[in-house]
Amino acid sequence: MNANPVILNAAPLLAAGGALAVHRYWPDAVPLSLSPAFPWLLGAAAAAWLVWLAAAIFSARLRRRAADLAPLFAAALVGVSVWQILTGKTGLLPMPFFPGPDRVFAVFGATGEIGLLVVGTLHSLRLLAVGFLCGSGAGFLLGVWIGWNRRAHYWGMPVLKFFGPIPATAWIPLALVLFPTTFGASAFIIGLASLFPMIVLTASGIASARHSHLEVARTLGASQRQLICHVAIPSALPSIFVGLFMALSASFLTLIVAEMIGVKAGLGFYITWAQNFAEYYKVFAALLVMGVFFSGLMSALFAVRARVLRWQQGVIKW
């Protein structure tokens, strides 16, 4: 960005101020939320930015990062303001399906509601953890086996090719019969969704471990087991992380579908429940929480990957 640094750093503050002015002085077409959460949130965003700028006086790294983030942060605040104009201020988007940000953020200000969202998130996290960890763990082990063992490859690949493309959610009727609880059935479906990408990508990573690396390891005295653990699996790691990424995406989708259909807790359940009462502002609030929750988990996976695959830096980017 080649903008004047003063304007650049002030941009988020101007955006927050603009959004506050819109909120306060632009007459409403639709009645405003009575909760003060939204203006407080805008104020908090501006204050956080000021704190950052103050810290940046002492740190060149924070200064560079601030210059990098300023346009994005300002744009996000402008976006929120445009959202408010399109909804509450002009009524261009119909109520109650498109509530303004003041209404949506008010959900986070209401003590009862925030509690429900937190509990819902924890329920979702528990279901996701059980399903994803079991599914991708089993997928990893099966993938190593199929990628390494010729016979396992011969018998396993046709099964994978046949059943792999079936969306995990199509198994829901069967899962409900197989498991006594909806939690078990949902965990099974999420596991299934993470299983196939993990098997396929782990197996392909193991199978494409360089022959010459395996030969070197053999001349250095590695046993069959050591060849798998110390050569094949490390060389398959880039591919395994792609598998984890795909498995995690698939399990997010399956998680929400499972919660919207059968499970009586979690963010997906919260959304359906709010929708039944036509409380769309709660739907939007839950979507925002989901965004934070899922992108947080993805970032965690990427951080682990960046650490584990440090040896590969500069080879692959995503």
Place this chain on the structure above:
Amino acid sequence: MVASPPAAVVVSEVRKVFPPADNVITDSTAGTVALGGINLSVSAGEFVSLVGPSGCGKSTLLRIIAGLDTVSAGAVTVNGLAVNGVHTDIGFVFQDPNLFPWLTVRQNVAFGPAMRGGARHARAADIDELIRRVGLGAFADALPHHLSGGMAQRVALARALVNRPPVLLLDEPLGALDAFTRMAMQDELRDLTRRHDTTTLLVTHDIDEALYLSDRVIIFSPRPGRIQEEMVIGSGFTRARNAPGFVERRLRILETLHFAPHEAGLPEAADNWKI
């Protein structure tokens, strides 16, 4: 062959036939004969080079001695034991360094001892010492993609030597390096193998390299590979690339390989031409 020191590697009547590329059912003679009856005995501590046209099976012979390939007929023993699959009496260096990219230089060198579960602390000092000896002390914690080709190959050499193998098999280890790095590495290689009296078999395309390093040079015929000639290089031989004996021997090898006309290199021939 040489009787006094015990033979470290004995290759007797080894034939290797690769099956035809297609899975057509034919008798074995329809395959590619890579090695057509090789007899070779290498004494303990001896440095032997194998030279010959490409595709003559010299790399295959090395792989058979390592146990990475099987024989079609014949037998190989290393230190008196018949080779039957990969064994740990050898160190093998390939043309490509083949370092494990996810391990640091030190971890690469320590790979062999780690696989054998040797006492780790006792070995750590040995490993660092070896890394220093190949001139990479400052790079012990570097990852392979930070190394140049010559440095990577030195790590590969250290990795093969760390288990103190009695026999070192080198498959064109310096082939991919530039001329200056190659000459420097030839000196290092000679020091390292002399120091531990390592029996060494070197496959190379570089006749100078073979002459410079070896006690004996074995010249292979084109496929099917057979030993065409052996040249014993005495201990009195001056190992300088410009010594008269060196140049004369190089010419003889080139003649054997049909890369130099018989007359050109010989003084009488030159005289004849003048008259």
